[in-house]
Amino acid sequence: xxxxxxxxxxxxxxxxxxxxxxxxxxxxxxxxxxxxxxxxxxxxxxxxxxxxxxxxxxxxxxxxxxxxxxxxxxxxxxxxxxxxxxxxxxxxxxxxxxxxxxxxxxxxxxxxxxxxxxxxxxxx
Numbered sequence: 084x085x086x087x088x089x090x091x092x093x094x095x096x097x098x099x100x101x102x103x104x105x106x107x108x109x110x111x112x113x114x115x116x117x118x119x120x121x122x123x124x125x126x127x128x129x130x131x132x133x134x135x136x137x138x139x140x141x142x143x144x145x146x147x148x149x150x151x152x153x154x155x156x157x158x159x160x161x162x163x164x165x166x167x168x169x170x171x172x173x174x175x176x177x178x179x180x181x182x183x184x185x186x187x188x189x190x191x192x193x194x195x196x197x198x199x200x201x202x203x204x205x206x207x
Contacts, residue, residue, distance in 0.1 A: 085110040085196050087179050092201030099169055099205075105162040105179030105198055113138075113159040116187040118194060119151075121175035121203075128178065132164065133187025142187065146172075169205045176200040 091103040103119070118133040132143040132153045141153050152165045162179055178201075180194035188194070 087198035089198040089201040092203045094204040100167040103164040111159040115181035118180045119164045120178045128191040130189035136185045171205050171207045174205050
């Protein structure tokens with residue numbers, strides 16, 4: 084099984100950028116489709132963006148489309164979330180997740196493996 088560890092969170096002002104990383108160990112990311120989710124306090128985790136196992140397909144939630152991009156490194160050991168034009172509404176804990184399927188899913192219950200999360204805070 085794969086272990087996931089997120090990093091790169093922090094506090095930024097609105098309009099700035101951040102890049103989150105999700106380091107995998109135990110297995111490579113080429114064995115999984117991947118997703119980034121975020122969780123607001125007191126809310127369920129919501130889908131942000133996903134990428135297929137092949138890396139050829141990705142899909143972003145409407146709220147981040149055009150601002151967030153998901154990618155993997157060539158060694159398939161690290162997943163990235165590049166976030167630009169950040170807004171205060173993007174403030175949340177961000178999680179990466181893996182599922183043993185060819186295609187990502189917007190449902191958090193479809194993912195078997197999760198990282199511990201990283202906090203992103205955007206101030207106006």
